[in-house]
Amino acid sequence: MNNRNTPTYRLRFFFDHGSGACLWCGNEVAFEKYGAGPLDAEVYDLNGKISQEAKIKLPESTRQKVLELDKLYSESLNWEDPAGGSKWDKSDWDNFYKLTRALHEEISGILGDDFEIIYEQV
Numbered sequence: 001m002n003n004r005n006t007p008t009y010r011l012r013f014f015f016d017h018g019s020g021a022c023l024w025c026g027n028e029v030a031f032e033k034y035g036a037g038p039l040d041a042e043v044y045d046l047n048g049k050i051s052q053e054a055k056i057k058l059p060e061s062t063r064q065k066v067l068e069l070d071k072l073y074s075e076s077l078n079w080e081d082p083a084g085g086s087k088w089d090k091s092d093w094d095n096f097y098k099l100t101r102a103l104h105e106e107i108s109g110i111l112g113d114d115f116e117i118i119y120e121q122v
Contacts, residue, residue, distance in 0.1 A: 007116035013104050014120040015073040065103050
């Protein structure tokens with residue numbers, strides 16, 4: 001932790017369709033340490049093998065929640081008309097936001113005081 005007892009790393013929390021992740025750099029210090037792209041997802045090669053480990057490792061149960069919510073979020077998009085409206089109604093979105101807020105709290109607790117996790121799922 002830094003000398004001012006404030007979080008060192010600021011991370012952004014949001015899902016991006018099909019990324020398999022919800023954590024992204026939110027300040028220069030985080031970017032210098034972790035670089036660009038999703039922080040909590042592995043990168044796979046064309047043969048389906050991991051070519052890059054996740055930059056931030058989450059417990060397996062939490063990782064599974066990330067993957068489930070990423071899949072769920074991808075179902076909100078009308079893939080035949082991505083610029084059109086969502087396939088979800090208000091209750092679907094309310095449920096998704098409830099689940100993402102709980103996951104946000106869980107990840108914030110896991111990563112601890114050196115991290116500030118900003119909820120940006122809108």
